[in-house]
Amino acid sequence: MxxxxxxxxxxxxxxxxxxxxxxxxxxxxxxxxxxxxxxxxxxxxxxxxxxxxxxxxPRGDFYIQQGEVPTIKVSDITTEGKWINISAKVVQLWDNTHESIDQVGLIGDETGTIKFNKWAKAELPPLEEGKSYQFKNVVTDSYQERFQINFNRTSQIEEIQEDIEIGTQEVEFSGVMVDIQAGSGLIKRCTECNRALIKGVCGEHGKVEGTYDLRIKAVIDDGVSVQDALINREVTEQLTGITLDDAKQMATKELDQEVVLIKIKEGLLGKYYSIKGPRLDRYILVEQISPIPPMEADKVDALLTQLEA
Ligand SMILES: [Zn+2]
The missing domain is CATH 1.10.8 (Helicase, Ruva Protein; domain 3)
Incomplete structure (x- = not known):
């Protein structure tokens, strides 16, 4: 045996x-x-x-599927090591941290979102944020007690015209913006894989020209806990009144990208905000952010002081 x-x-x-x-x-x-x-x-x-x-x-290289691969939804993923077909939208691409991975991020459908890994060895086409795809022959996996999907060498990816709606649970969080982290403001992304460049260098593609983007990685404190928030370009523009074009002009004028971040920090840090959006691991992906009027903020402060007393 x-x-x-x-x-x-x-x-x-x-x-x-x-x-x-x-x-x-x-x-x-x-x-x-x-x-x-x-x-x-x-x-x-x-x-x-x-x-x-x-x-x-990669697990997917070892385990070959048997029989017909079922087409399922994100919320149906309850075990690892299953071969599936799934149609989903790329919600977000994350900064890649490992050379064996080509792209990593979040995909979703109307039932929820899930992390994906696209192996470098898989040699699959690049995915773009906001586009919907049909993923065939992909494998469910789990990492640190969360499910994810791996795209391997036998997987197929095809862009589809349908704009898949993402169903996620929205959460709200209110507090003071206590920090804006490095990698915020005017950033550059790799034109090939969309990763944020660090000093003009992509973790995968080396030194590249890149395209500009605007984002904020904020930390919000409600007096009890801190919450990381990711604010994309659209919401950042609304919040700061600085458009991507403005930001590029500011950076060109001062010959320094940092001016944008400094300006954003001046405008936002220490102020009270209420944010709303889907939760993703330690982040809230901010879809709505609104300043809390100082009067109300004072009331919150007073309440907190009372509670502490
Ligand atoms: Zn790249």
Whole structure:
């Protein structure tokens, strides 16, 4: 039984180009099953996971789908390791932090949103924020107790005309804007992958020209907890009265991008705001932000002082 399983595992790894000594697989299986009394199926999964991690192999490359791949919605994703088809809109692309990943961010449909990973090795077309796609042959996964979807080499991505509506739970948060973080203000994004550039350099594509964007990464404090907020260009323009064009002009005039951030900080820091939008991990993606009148803010302050007393 163990020998058989070990052979299957060894063969599958070999098919995708990794030669793992069968003795190593066998001894791990043996230990789990015979010493730790782990059920065989679980032992198998655990051993496979071990080598996937050890050799940095995307799960989707190892597990091949069986039978027809179901087309499902975001809210139907309740297990990892399932092959699915899904139509979704790219809600947001995040700053990439790992070289094995080509693009990372959030996609969603009317039932909710979910994180995605597009592996660099998958060689798939670049995704753009705000566009809707049909994703075929993608794999569900979980990371730190949250579900996500991985796009691998066998996945297909096709842009669709339909504008998928995102259904997410909106939350509200009110407090003082206590910080505006680095990477706010006038920024540049890579023209290829949309990542924010750091000093003109894309984590994936190196030194590139890039295109300008405007955003604010704010921290809001309600006296009890702090909340990170991401404010996109549209909302930033409304809030600050500085359009992307204004910002570019300011930066050109002063020969410094930082002037925009300084101006934004002057205008917003220390003021009370109420924000509204979908929550995403530690962020609220701000769709609406409105200043709280100082009178009301004073009342909140007084209330807080009373509570503390
Ligand atoms: Zn790039």
């Amino acid at each position: 163990i020998k058989e399983t070990a052979k299957q595992i060894e063969e599958r790894f070999s098919q995708i180009g990794f030669n793992i000594p069968i003795s190593e697989i066998e001894s791990r299986l043996d230990k789990l099953v015979n010493e730790f009394k782990v059920p065989p199926e679980e032992a198998r999964r655990s051993v496979v996971n071990y080598f996937l991690k050890e050799y940095n192999i």
